[in-house]
Amino acid sequence: xxxxxxxxxxxxxxxxxxxxxxxxxxxxxxxxxxxxxxxxxxxxxxxxxxxxxxxxxxxxxxxxxxxxxxxxxxxxxxxxxxxxxxxxxxxxxxxxxxxxxxxxxxxxxxxxxxxxxxxxxxxxxxxxxxxxxxxxxxxxxxxxxxxxxxxxxxxxxxxxxxxxxxxxxxxxxxxxxxxxxxxxxxxxxxxxxxxxxxxxxxxxxxxxxxxxxxxxxxxxxxxxxxxxxxxxxxxxxxxxxxxxxxxxxxxxxxxxxxxxxxxxxxxxxxxxxxxxxxxxxx
Amino acid sequence: xxxxxxxxxxxxxxxxxxxxxxxxxxxxxxxxxxxxxxxxxxxxxxxxxxxxxxxxxxxxxxxxxxxxxxxxxxxxxxxxxxxxxxxxxxxxxxxxxxxxxxxxxxxxxxxxxxxxxxxxxxxxxxxxxxxxxxxxxxxxxxxxxxxxxxxxxxxxxxxxxxxxxxxxxxxxxxxxxxxxxxxxxxxxxxxxxxxxxxxxxxxxxxxxxxxxxxxxxxxxxxxxxxxxxxxxxxxxxxxxxxx
Numbered sequence: 001x002x003x004x005x006x007x008x009x010x011x012x013x014x015x016x017x018x019x020x021x022x023x024x025x026x027x028x029x030x031x032x033x034x035x036x037x038x039x040x041x042x043x044x045x046x047x048x049x050x051x052x053x054x055x056x057x058x059x060x061x062x063x064x065x066x067x068x069x070x071x072x073x074x075x076x077x078x079x080x081x082x083x084x085x086x087x088x089x090x091x092x093x094x095x096x097x098x099x100x101x102x103x104x105x106x107x108x109x110x111x112x113x114x115x116x117x118x119x120x121x122x123x124x125x126x127x128x129x130x131x132x133x134x135x136x137x138x139x140x141x142x143x144x145x146x147x148x149x150x151x152x153x154x155x156x157x158x159x160x161x162x163x164x165x166x167x168x169x170x171x172x173x174x175x176x177x178x179x180x181x182x183x184x185x186x187x188x189x190x191x192x193x194x195x196x197x198x199x200x201x202x203x204x205x206x207x208x209x210x211x212x213x214x215x216x217x218x219x220x221x222x223x224x225x226x227x228x229x230x231x232x233x234x235x236x237x238x239x240x241x242x243x244x245x246x247x248x249x250x251x252x253x254x255x256x257x258x259x260x261x262x263x264x265x266x267x268x269x270x271x272x273x274x275x276x277x278x279x280x281x282x
Numbered sequence: 283x284x285x286x287x288x289x290x291x292x293x294x295x296x297x298x299x300x301x302x303x304x305x306x307x308x309x310x311x312x313x314x315x316x317x318x319x320x321x322x323x324x325x326x327x328x329x330x331x332x333x334x335x336x337x338x339x340x341x342x343x344x345x346x347x348x349x350x351x352x353x354x355x356x357x358x359x360x361x362x363x364x365x366x367x368x369x370x371x372x373x374x375x376x377x378x379x380x381x382x383x384x385x386x387x388x389x390x391x392x393x394x395x396x397x398x399x400x401x402x403x404x405x406x407x408x409x410x411x412x413x414x415x416x417x418x419x420x421x422x423x424x425x426x427x428x429x430x431x432x433x434x435x436x437x438x439x440x441x442x443x444x445x446x447x448x449x450x451x452x453x454x455x456x457x458x459x460x461x462x463x464x465x466x467x468x469x470x471x472x473x474x475x476x477x478x479x480x481x482x483x484x485x486x487x488x489x490x491x492x493x494x495x496x497x498x499x500x501x502x503x504x505x506x507x508x509x510x511x512x513x514x515x516x517x518x519x520x521x522x523x524x525x
Contacts, residue, residue, distance in 0.1 A: 173358045180339045180356040181427050183379035191378055195366050272365035272409065 062242040070246040077231070078243075082250055084227040088144065088216045089254070092151025093208060099152065100159030100208075101201050107160070108167040108193070109185075125157045129215060133222030147219040147227075154215035159204035166200025167193055199273035202266040209258040213251050284352030284430050285463050286315040286338055291347035292488075293333050307333045309488035311347070313465075317430070320457060320464040322474035324517060325484030331467040334489070335433040338465055352463065354431035359439050361420040363408035369419045370395060370404040376426040394422045398456055414445040418452070425460055434466045438473065447505070450476055454502060471517045475510050476503050483520040493520035 044064050050056075051063035058066060071078065107114040129150055136146035170193065178188050220229030228247040235244040267274065293308040307330040315321040325331050336342045339354045355376075363372045370391055371378075377387035395401055400418055408416055417437060424432055437453070438446040450473055457464060457477075468474050474481045475497055483493040495517055499509050 171360075171362060173360065174362045176336070176339075176341055177356055177358055177362055178379060179341060180354065180429075180433075181376050181379050187379045187381070191375060192364065195364070270366070272407070 059239050059241050062245055066242040067245040067249060070240075070242040071249065074243050074246060078228070078246060078250060081226055081228045081231045081247070082254070085213075085216050085220065085229065085251070086254060088147040088151055088219070088227065089209070089212045089258075091144070092148050092216065093155055093205065093212050093258075095148060096152045096155035096159055096208060096212070097201065097205055100156045100204065101163055101197070103156070104160045104163035104167060104197065104200070105189070105193070107164055108197075109189070114164075121157065121160060124153070129154065129218040130222070133218055136219075137223035142223050142225065146223070147216055150219040151212045151215045154211045155205075155208035158207040158211070159201060162204035162207070163197050163200040166197050166203075170196050199266070199270045202262060202270060202273075206259055206262050206266075209262065210255050213255045217251065285317045285319065286313070286321075286351040286354070286431055286465060287349070288313040288334070288337065288351075289348050291334075291337060291344040291349060293330065293337065293342065294345050306488040308337075308344075308490065310490045311484075312491055313482055315431075315463050315465055317352075317463055318461050319480065320466065320478045322466045322468060322478035322481045323484060324468055324471050324474045324481060324521065325489060326486050326521070327469060329484045329486050330489030331469075331484065332435055335435050335465060335467055338431065339433050352430040354433050354465075355424050355427040355429040357420060357424040357432065357434045357437055359436045361408070361413075361416040363416055363419060365408055368405045368407060369400065369411060369415075372408065373419050373422040373426060376423045376428075391422065391426055394425065397459065398422055399452065412445070413441050414449050417441065417449060421453070421456065425456075425462075429462075431463045431465070434464060436468050437466075439469070446470075446473070451502065453477060458501065471514050471521070472505050472510070475513045475517065476505055481513070481517055483517055493517070495520070 048064050051058065051061055054061075062070075107118065133146070133150060136149050140146040140149060174192065175188070178192065183191075216227070217229035217232065220227040221233045224230045228251055232244045232247050235241070235247070289312050291308055291311045292306070293311075295305045295307060297303050297305075311330070311334060313321065313323065313334070323331055323334065333342065335356060337344055337349045338351045339356045340351070341356070363369075364375065367375070370388055373394065374382075374384075374387035374391040377390060378384065382390070392404065395404055398418055398421070400415065400422065403411065403415060403419075408419070411419070421437070424434075438449050441449060454477055464478075466474070466477060471481075475495075478497055481495040481497060482491050483495070484490065485492045495513055497513060499507070499513075503510050505511075505514075
């Protein structure tokens with residue numbers, strides 16, 4: 001059967017195609033970091049200038065160096081409250097990720113379920129968190145449970161939507177092919193639909209981490225004795241505005257870190273989602 | 283091995299809603315493929331060729347007429363390889379979806395890789411393969427489905443001219459090694475004459491068979507053979523192409 005072997009592309013295409021874009025990506029990554037640092041410095045400079053020159057009361061609008069001072073002097077307190085909030089956010093994201101992925105699969109499998117519950121799912125997102133947070137405190141107490149409920153509630157929706165979108169984007173021709181391969185529903189799910197849904201899960205989680213942080217803050221303000229949201233709420237009446245701002249800085253950095261981690265995990269776990277288009281569909 | 287019989291088939295697509303019109307894809311379409319026969323179906327774009335294959339594969343039901351076919355597997359125009367799976371896993375998918383264990387499925391698919399010029403590419407991801415190689419993997423997946431009838435829907439239409447010729451030679455060899463009943467849909471008349479035992483020419487929509495050419499030529503055939511050229515001209519004439 002040598003006549004089959006001689007035809008086709010030399011294996012050289014395997015290695016020859018990839019190096020260039022990777023180098024370019026690294027270079028643009030560096031430029032991006034320099035750019036981000038420059039923008040951050042410019043913003044901090046403008047903030048400092050405004051705080052000093054405008055005459056706004058520092059108790060209302062602290063300058064960056066006051067916030068930096070608080071970050072340093074209150075670090076033990078900030079760290080303790082950060083671990084509380086971080087725990088709520090991480091656990092909430094995991095719960096929302098598992099529940100959201102499962103829910104998206106269910107909505108994908110059953111058209112009836114999707115038609116009957118999708119509008120409710122959308123409606124659930126319009127409920128203002130401050131409105132239901134006290135109710136959840138009454139129902140679930142002052143501990144972790146109401147925070148998990150709120151973080152889960154706000155993170156759930158983006159995860160369901162993006163996962164469901166990834167599932168609906170599966171090529172109809174692929175499903176036709178699978179039918180002629182006599183694939184039962186469950187094996188289509190396992191071999192094709194679940195892997196195809198994973199990139200959607202990651203996209204959703206990236207959106208969710210940011211809203212999850214806000215959700216945790218609201219949840220803590222509704223009834224809590226710890227956490228950065230609670231710290232913000234108690235610092236302001238004590239005229240410790242710089243400390244409240246320091247808490248917000250920590251929350252932002254935390255959200256950026258989670259976002260970065262998810263991007264990294266996405267690249268490692270679903271690398272095919274980043275392949276240039278034209279791989280399998282031409 | 284069993285064949286395919288399509289008799290006086292009509293297939294109408296009705297648009298939905300108030301503005302929905304009707305499109306008659308096939309009307310009075312008949313086609314037969316004897317067991318082990320390679321039948322090529324040629325026709326202009328939109329003449330219902332793909333619909334015909336889906337009818338043979340049981341993915342659609344005819345509105346009139348009858349389709350009798352042994353179990354058939356579809357090889358679509360695009361390779362539709364799963365981007366997260368290796369070439370070998372993609373081919374073995376045909377076995378995995380029927381419940382075969384990973385190791386058994388791989389062991390069964392691996393010899394076909396060697397035979398069909400894919401040796402050494404088992405662990406390559408589809409994104410790292412050329413169009414021709416991906417199409418080979420898709421064909422191995424089609425073979426592994428273990429169906430007596432192969433429904434090939436313009437399998438090489440997306441490839442460049444040079445690769446397409448290579449792949450036509452490759453497919454001829456592969457089918458000689460693994461005989462199946464084949465219905466090959468194509469808009470490339472030359473491809474039809476080079477590969478098939480019989481060529482069925484379809485009219486524009488609504489599609490039906492307007493001519494049938496027996497290709498009793500020895501293999502391997504080359505597109506420059508006088509007999510191949512003569513048959514190609516005959517088929518083009520039946521298609522109504524200007525000479």
